[in-house]
Amino acid sequence: MTNIPEAPYNYCDYRCEKCPWTEHCRVYQQEMSERLLLEAEGIDPDTWEGTLEVVHRNFEKVREMLEKDAERFGIDLSGPLEPVPEPPETELEKRAFECGLRLHELGKKISQSDEYLQLQEILEETYQDLMWNHLLFAVKLKRAMHGFWDYENETDEDFRAAGLSDGIKSAGVSIRAMETNREALGIFAVKIPPLAEEIQREIRELAEIQEKLETVVSTHRK
Numbered sequence: 001m002t003n004i005p006e007a008p009y010n011y012c013d014y015r016c017e018k019c020p021w022t023e024h025c026r027v028y029q030q031e032m033s034e035r036l037l038l039e040a041e042g043i044d045p046d047t048w049e050g051t052l053e054v055v056h057r058n059f060e061k062v063r064e065m066l067e068k069d070a071e072r073f074g075i076d077l078s079g080p081l082e083p084v085p086e087p088p089e090t091e092l093e094k095r096a097f098e099c100g101l102r103l104h105e106l107g108k109k110i111s112q113s114d115e116y117l118q119l120q121e122i123l124e125e126t127y128q129d130l131m132w133n134h135l136l137f138a139v140k141l142k143r144a145m146h147g148f149w150d151y152e153n154e155t156d157e158d159f160r161a162a163g164l165s166d167g168i169k170s171a172g173v174s175i176r177a178m179e180t181n182r183e184a185l186g187i188f189a190v191k192i193p194p195l196a197e198e199i200q201r202e203i204r205e206l207a208e209i210q211e212k213l214e215t216v217v218s219t220h221r222k
Helices: 026-040 048-073 093-113 114-118 121-135 136-153 157-191 193-221
Strands: none
Touching: 026 048, 026 093, 026 193, 093 114, 093 136, 093 157, 114 121, 114 157, 114 193, 121 157, 136 157, 136 193, 157 193
């Protein structure tokens, strides 16, 4: 059996139909269970209504779990919240999100191009890879940077270890997403000549962002 990546399941942020671990993945099983419940209630899980209903129910579950744990550990939830320091946004995070937004707009141009419409059956899988990963890489990069920030600024060793672990794993997901984006864009650069120059710019930008993130990761692996 293929080894499943250890928790936290950052690796579940992928198209489930292409994932080899769904049979053993609790996240996937939970999502399938939620879909069945919604369908039984007459709610389409693929609509905004269905999505928001799942989010609402999950928030309720988490709230109940936190209240039970607070009672168990004698934590008063009625008191004022202590301020929690926020990691500063890095230039790399800003650059990644700006790239992701440009890719979003580029994806629209790709899907509306004559070349894509003529070859849609062939290019659909590549397009779906791009649509799934074009913002995911930036989100995971941000999570990685926050994990590294926790590692550098926390005093509790357990929190530091958790931050480092999550930073490295999140960076790995971001890097994989960037590689998938570049592969998809490389295909579109060939198949859609009118957009080739713009696509090549974003391929280079993704490569530079990935290189900088890999440098950050390497400094924390030492």
